[in-house]
Amino acid sequence: MSLQKLVIDNFRNLEHVRLEPALHLNLVTGANASGKTSLLEAIHYLAMARSFRTNKPSSIIRYGATSLQVVATVHRETTDTTTHIGIERQRSGDLTLRVGGQDARSRAEIIEWLPIQIIAAGVPALLEGGPNERRRFNDWGVFHVEHRFMETWRHYRKALQQRNRALREGLSEQLITAWDDELLRYGKQLIQMKSDYIQSLLPFAEPYLATEAHDFGPIEIEFRPGHPRGQELEEALTQSLNWDREHGYTHYGPHRSDLVIKSDSKPAVEILSRGQQKHLNSALKLAQVHHLRVTTGKHCIVLLDDITAELDQAHTASLLQDLLQLQTQLFVTSLDESIMDHVPRDVDRRLFHVEHGRFEAVI
Numbered sequence: 001m002s003l004q005k006l007v008i009d010n011f012r013n014l015e016h017v018r019l020e021p022a023l024h025l026n027l028v029t030g031a032n033a034s035g036k037t038s039l040l041e042a043i044h045y046l047a048m049a050r051s052f053r054t055n056k057p058s059s060i061i062r063y064g065a066t067s068l069q070v071v072a073t074v075h076r077e078t079t080d081t082t083t084h085i086g087i088e089r090q091r092s093g094d095l096t097l098r099v100g101g102q103d104a105r106s107r108a109e110i111i112e113w114l115p116i117q118i119i120a121a122g123v124p125a126l127l128e129g130g131p132n133e134r135r136r137f138n139d140w141g142v143f144h145v146e147h148r149f150m151e152t153w154r155h156y157r158k159a160l161q162q163r164n165r166a167l168r169e170g171l172s173e174q175l176i177t178a179w180d181d182e183l184l185r186y187g188k189q190l191i192q193m194k195s196d197y198i199q200s201l202l203p204f205a206e207p208y209l210a211t212e213a214h215d216f217g218p219i220e221i222e223f224r225p226g227h228p229r230g231q232e233l234e235e236a237l238t239q240s241l242n243w244d245r246e247h248g249y250t251h252y253g254p255h256r257s258d259l260v261i262k263s264d265s266k267p268a269v270e271i272l273s274r275g276q277q278k279h280l281n282s283a284l285k286l287a288q289v290h291h292l293r294v295t296t297g298k299h300c301i302v303l304l305d306d307i308t309a310e311l312d313q314a315h316t317a318s319l320l321q322d323l324l325q326l327q328t329q330l331f332v333t334s335l336d337e338s339i340m341d342h343v344p345r346d347v348d349r350r351l352f353h354v355e356h357g358r359f360e361a362v363i
């Protein structure tokens, strides 16, 4: 996917911005607080219907405005089709999502249209972030490559919510476990999908992890299904019933799945330097972009925020080259233009300069 046109209204300090991005590299430069990250945040908001910087949607609406809007013309390479995608958020909380001139049926419809990855200083990395971040990484991949995922997740979530409600309300064992069949059926399917995804991702990660510059030992990623090893999910559910009743929620299941990332057979978070952790993080995201490309033909949009603060020159250059080779559409922010020196001349590129929320296309 790629954005051909982008219009942003009242998003943080961006009052009204219209851009025609390049197909591959879009570099956004400007002083501190000019609006560079806000641009990436607006694109991310359009693609995911959530900010990567805050959980409070009202804080992203421009001060004094009653609503924000982000609209894009999106090209899908797999079908060579173009459509309009839009998101509008009112300060009152109302959210409207539009695809092709119609209300979207769900957030998933938009997310499916716009696969997006972000590598940014403020976004928790896979290693140092909590299990939520690693689940999100895992689910992102399964969502985009496995069409049954969303439907299975909806069934599972419904059973989980009902069971948790029965637990909270202190209902009888019979009423609590009435949901177990559904929970097990869809839970096991989810565990299988998530585990299969990680297995199929690993070969794609290897080339990015194996470059000499990284200098870390062999990396392993172990999928943890969200229940104790050596036990089936049904056994874990039965054994934790008393715990679940006491705490008012279901302890075990794929909603608690996690990934254990190891280097040289030891927890990577404990032995890798901060710089190495950042490389590992970007290598795994690159692997997802590549895997998506090969398994579905979809191109990803990648947002790199203040990348030179994240990675040194050599790694920035190699990351840019890898991403450009995968034909992603890149939006990169930086205080200066030096990143362009790492980019081959024939790459379709545009340089934008931003000042107080106003963008100017320089090349």
Ligand SMILES: Nc1ncnc2c1ncn2[C@@H]1O[C@H](COP(=O)(O)OP(=O)(O)OP(=O)(O)O)[C@@H](O)[C@H]1O
Residues within 6 Å of the ligand: 011, 012, 013, 014, 030, 031, 032, 033, 034, 035, 036, 037, 038, 039, 059, 060, 061, 062, 063
């Ligand atoms: N809701 C809002 N309405 C208007 N302005 C806002 C809002 N939220 C944040 N801002 C301001 O928007 C400006 C742009 O912030 P942004 O994070 O995009 O800057 P940046 O160019 O990425 O800066 P840096 O290089 O320092 O990371 C800041 O001055 C910030 O205070």
